[in-house]
Amino acid sequence: MIKLYGTSMSRSGRCLWALEELGVKYEHVPTGFDGATRKPEHLKMNPNGHVPVLDDNGTILWESMAINLYLTEKYGKDGFWPATVEARGRTNQWSFWAMTEAEPHLVAIMMKRMFAPPDQRDEKAAANAEAALKAPFKVLDDYLQGREHLVGNQFTIADLNVASVLSLAHLVQLDTSATPTANAFLQKSLARPANQKASKMK
Ligand SMILES: N[C@@H](CCC(=O)N[C@@H](CS)C(=O)NCC(=O)O)C(=O)O
Incomplete structure (x- = not known):
């Protein structure tokens, strides 16, 4: 059982999204932020004390992107x-880029503006992070001119990995109007x- x-x-x-795309049978254990990630049984699986953790019939993996790439290599069809080494290189490139x-x-904006205790919020750091995001959004927008997907002509794990990371832009209400193509890609991917x-x- 997965x-x-x-x-x-x-x-x-992002791993749940990948599992749903793959259509494999799995059990979801919704480990949350109530201290469960610091319990000995969780630390035995992931000594970092984080989620996600995948248990694929005894193969334990952590790191969300690694999990998604593994799951897709093993169960994707x-x-x-992607079928070629070149296309998989491109898949890794975009996944690690995101x-x-x-x-x-994105996490800096979320923490510094929204979730840190009030005395630890830092509007200047959040604004700097917001400014820093202009460059990667432009890179994505440029790449997607004349393309619907990041790798080849269909939705792949590369699209999923990038869209899942960039979905935080909605949460933090990032203004992405300067990069409409990247924005459209994001909307379309998240609507799946x-x-x-x-x-x-x-
Ligand atoms: N780079 C790791 C980051 C994992 C991570 O920081 N997970 C957070 C949730 S998004 C977590 O488990 N936080 C709970 C905690 O630190 O107790 C990944 O992508 O899997």
Whole structure:
């Protein structure tokens, strides 16, 4: 049995979305932020004390992007996991790009403006992060001119990984009007039934 630990309101949401796209049978354990990630049984699976954690019939993995790439390589079909080494290189490129070039700034806005205790909020840091996001959004917007997808001609795990990270832009109400093509890509990806279902989970 495949088990995915982590509430959909965390980075586990992107793994739930991938599992739904893949159509595999799995059990969702909605581990939340109530201290459950610091319990010995959780730390045994992920010593970082974080979610998501995947248990694929005894193979334990953490790191959301690694989980998604693994799941798709193992269970993907019909091109959701790109067929060539070159296309998989491009898939990794965009997945790691989202995590390194965009996610830290999005998380900074979220924490510094919304979720940190009031005395630890920092509007200047949030505004700096907002400004820093202009460059990666422009990179994505430029790349998507004349393209519907990041790799090949169909929705792949590359699109999912990037859209799942950039979905935080909605949460933090980032103004993306300067990059309408990237914005349209994001809207269209997030509207997929698999994501709609995953995002309604606990
Ligand atoms: N780079 C990791 C980050 C994991 C992470 O920070 N998870 C957060 C939720 S989004 C978490 O588990 N926080 C709970 C805690 O720190 O107790 C990944 O993408 O999986």
